Amino acid sequence: MNGKKILTVQDLSCVGQCSLTVALPVLSHYGLEAAVLPTAVLSNHTMFKSWSYLDLTDEIPKIYREWENNGIKFSGFLLGYLGKSSIMDLCRTAFDKFSEDGAPVIIDPAFGDNGKLYGGFDGEYVAAMFSLLKRADIILPNITEASYLLGEQYKTQYDKSYVEGMAERLRAATGATVVITGVEQDGLIGELIFDGGKPEYVLQEKVPKFSHGTGDIFAAAFTARYLNGDFLASACAEAGKLVADCLKATADWHGYGVQFEDVLFSQIKK
Ligand code: PXL
Numbered sequence: 001m002n003g004k005k006i007l008t009v010q011d012l013s014c015v016g017q018c019s020l021t022v023a024l025p026v027l028s029h030y031g032l033e034a035a036v037l038p039t040a041v042l043s044n045h046t047m048f049k050s051w052s053y054l055d056l057t058d059e060i061p062k063i064y065r066e067w068e069n070n071g072i073k074f075s076g077f078l079l080g081y082l083g084k085s086s087i088m089d090l091c092r093t094a095f096d097k098f099s100e101d102g103a104p105v106i107i108d109p110a111f112g113d114n115g116k117l118y119g120g121f122d123g124e125y126v127a128a129m130f131s132l133l134k135r136a137d138i139i140l141p142n143i144t145e146a147s148y149l150l151g152e153q154y155k156t157q158y159d160k161s162y163v164e165g166m167a168e169r170l171r172a173a174t175g176a177t178v179v180i181t182g183v184e185q186d187g188l189i190g191e192l193i194f195d196g197g198k199p200e201y202v203l204q205e206k207v208p209k210f211s212h213g214t215g216d217i218f219a220a221a222f223t224a225r226y227l228n229g230d231f232l233a234s235a236c237a238e239a240g241k242l243v244a245d246c247l248k249a250t251a252d253w254h255g256y257g258v259q260f261e262d263v264l265f266s267q268i269k270k
Contacts, residue, residue, distance in 0.1 A: 004227050005033040005073075007098065008220070009091060010080035010110075012036075015044040017257030018213035019081050019110075023220040026242070027078075029264045030224030035074065037063065037094065040083040046119040047212050048255060053120070057086040064093065073100045078223045080216055081110040083120070085128035095135055106226070107133055107176075108140040108219040114210075115144050115154040136176040138226070140219050146170060146180055160185070160199075167194035179236065181218055191236045202236040207247040213257035214243045 006027060010019040020036055027034035037060065043052040077099075079091060095105055109129045111121045126148050133139050133149070146166045147154040150173075155162060167178045171194055180192045183201070190203035221239035230238065246258040 003033075004075040005035055006076045006078060006223065006227060007035045007037060007074040007094065008078040008080070009037040009039060009082065009087070009094070010078075010216070011040040011042055011083050012038045013042045013045040016048065016212060016255060017260070018045050018216050022213050022216045022257065022260065023078065023080065025260070025264055026217055026220035027224050030221065030228060032224050032227060035072075039081070039087045045212060045257075051119075053083070055084055055086075057084060057090065060087070060090045064090075064097065067098060073098050074103055075100050076103050076223065076227050077105045078219060079105070079107045079132075080219060081118075082129075085125050088128050088132045091132060092135060104137040104226070105135055106138045106140065106219070106223050107136040108215060109133065109145045109149065110215065110219075112144040112148060113142060113215070115147075115156070117148065130173070133170075133174040133176060136174060138177045138179060138232075139170065139174060140179050140181055140215075140222065141170070142182045142215060143180060163192050164194070164199045167192055167199060170194075171196060177232065179222070179232065181215060190240050193232050193236065195232070200233055202233050202240065204237070204240050204244060207244050209247045209250065209252075211247060211250055211258045212255065214247065217246060217258065217260060218243050 008023045012020045024034050038056055040056055041054040112118055130149050144154055150166055150169050163180055163183050167180055170178045178194045183192045185203055188203035189206040193200045218239045221242045222235045225235035225238045245263045246260040249262050250258045
């Protein structure tokens with residue numbers, strides 16, 4: 001434990017390892033104390049053919065009242081799938097009321113992949129997220145999310161100028177450090193980091209598998225390493241390696257997310 005307490009704000013999907021059910025073990029693995037603000041409870045994530053959805057917007061002010069009563073503060077924030085734009089103002093309240101000095105706000109917009117929005121999201125949600133990103137220190141969009149946020153074309157074949165252009169425009173609009181995830185270059189995959197200076201790529205070999213929840217694992221590992229003092233590039237490299245290892249350990253795509261348990265907890269096995 002390093003004494004850092006991070007608040008992660010995401011949904012609780014009961015089945016299909018993603019959002020809180022992966023953020024918690026990953027943050028703990030890297031020695032952070034993980035506090036949660038669940039935004040919604042779903043029967044399962046939205047890549048299954050149907051799901052139930054309990055929105056927790058009304059519960060959050062009650063939670064905040066008790067956190068204020070108890071003098072609770074956090075050393076950083078990681079936001080993922082929020083579900084409804086009504087949660088976004090409550091996130092701003094959390095940054096205002098519950099931040100320790102210098103607590104970074106890291107936001108994964110978590111609303112789409114492979115050129116499409118996740119089920120239940122629309123342009124209004126994307127616009128509200130775009131506005132919330134102005135409160136972030138670091139944003140972690142994938143290429144789908146970057147293109148939706150900017151209202152630009154989603155491409156699967158692109159050159160550096162496509163991703164670097166989007167990173168520049170996102171930085172100009174939000175003021176945040178931009179880390180675009182899932183960037184493919186020369187048969188490799190990784191992140192483009194843009195902090196206003198020279199764009200930096202952190203690439204590795206691509207594991208030829210797709211799984212749900214890998215963005216959530218990346219965001220949690222990146223955040224943990226960043227809060228532990230890593231530079232952006234090494235936090236990306238570590239988080240990218242964890243995602244690759246988890247994908248390799250996962251038999252095949254089955255809708256239940258990656259099997260990260262053997263990767264994170266191999267030392268305490270059987
Ligand atoms: O992994 C992102 C994610 C998180 N939470 C829910 C989702 C998704 C992606 O589909 O449906 C509920």
